Amino acid sequence: MNLRRDVFQAIADPTRRAILLLVATQSLTAGAIASNFDTARPTVSKHLQILTECELLKQEQTGREIYYHINAKNMKAIADFIEPFRRMWDDRFNKLEEIMKNYLPKK
Amino acid sequence: MELKTKIHAEDGRHDIVITREFDLPLELLFRAFTEPELIEQWMGNKVLQFEAKKYGAWHFENRDDKGNVVFDADGVIHEFIPNRKITRTFEMRHTPFGVQLEVSDFYQLTEDKSQVKLHVIYETVEQRDEVLKLPFKQGINWAHNRLEEFMSKFK
Numbered sequence: 001m002n003l004r005r006d007v008f009q010a011i012a013d014p015t016r017r018a019i020l021l022l023v024a025t026q027s028l029t030a031g032a033i034a035s036n037f038d039t040a041r042p043t044v045s046k047h048l049q050i051l052t053e054c055e056l057l058k059q060e061q062t063g064r065e066i067y068y069h070i071n072a073k074n075m076k077a078i079a080d081f082i083e084p085f086r087r088m089w090d091d092r093f094n095k096l097e098e099i100m101k102n103y104l105p106k107k
Numbered sequence: 108m109e110l111k112t113k114i115h116a117e118d119g120r121h122d123i124v125i126t127r128e129f130d131l132p133l134e135l136l137f138r139a140f141t142e143p144e145l146i147e148q149w150m151g152n153k154v155l156q157f158e159a160k161k162y163g164a165w166h167f168e169n170r171d172d173k174g175n176v177v178f179d180a181d182g183v184i185h186e187f188i189p190n191r192k193i194t195r196t197f198e199m200r201h202t203p204f205g206v207q208l209e210v211s212d213f214y215q216l217t218e219d220k221s222q223v224k225l226h227v228i229y230e231t232v233e234q235r236d237e238v239l240k241l242p243f244k245q246g247i248n249w250a251h252n253r254l255e256e257f258m259s260k261f262k
Contacts, residue, residue, distance in 0.1 A: 009117055009118065012115060082116055082239065085114060086112055089125055093127045093129070093149075099148050099149055100135045104131070
């Protein structure tokens with residue numbers, strides 16, 4: 001089965017989001033990434049494969065090791081698309097919370 | 108900083124899910140969604156009509172400083188279960204974005220925490236993506252100004 005891989009599907013999973021955070025500041029091997037999770041190594045490999053297929057991660061061969069690093073360009077594409085929409089709702093909901101706190105019974 | 112409002116939008120789908128937790132009891136969260144004078148305060152719109160019942164109609168409007176209508180949306184409520192669920196249609200008048208279906212579920216998490224989940228379904232993938240690309244910045248600014256006005260009354 002050939003699943004369509006895309007950035008939104010990629011970031012929908014909490015483990016994959018954690019992997020992206022992990023490699024945001026440093027390039028790491030699959031082993032080093034896996035050591036940060038309780039998840040089985042093959043499961044982490046699967047996540048890395050998905051993130052690579054949708055071009056959020058890039059692989060780089062250094063000697064015998066393959067290092068993963070973040071593809072900043074595509075990460076920005078997601079944020080640009082969704083973030084203003086998310087912020088609008090966040091702003092509204094922050095306001096809702098502030099306003100409704102005035103109706104809380106006094107303790 | 109933790110993001111309190113979460114958006115789940117998968118590529119190639121014609122829906123989105125917005126979730127948010129509040130430091131409010133469920134009853135207060137639900138009131139904010141269903142009492143016109145409260146809706147006006149946090150949405151930043153005028154509420155011209157809001158019939159909180161099955162087949163009730165709703166109509167929101169927003170005008171700029173010169174009185175021009177800049178946001179005009181309406182729809183019909185199909186399910187109204189207090190403190191639990193609202194299902195309604197949503198359409199921005201005079202726009203090509205079509206009719207959206209909005210399913211809002213309300214959850215009590217603890218005595219003083221609650222959550223809302225908005226599932227918004229668009230007619231097509233293209234319509235969803237167009238709506239997501241609308242310039243929201245303007246909306247945020249209106250909302251922000253309203254908040255300052257409103258909160259200054261409590262000083």
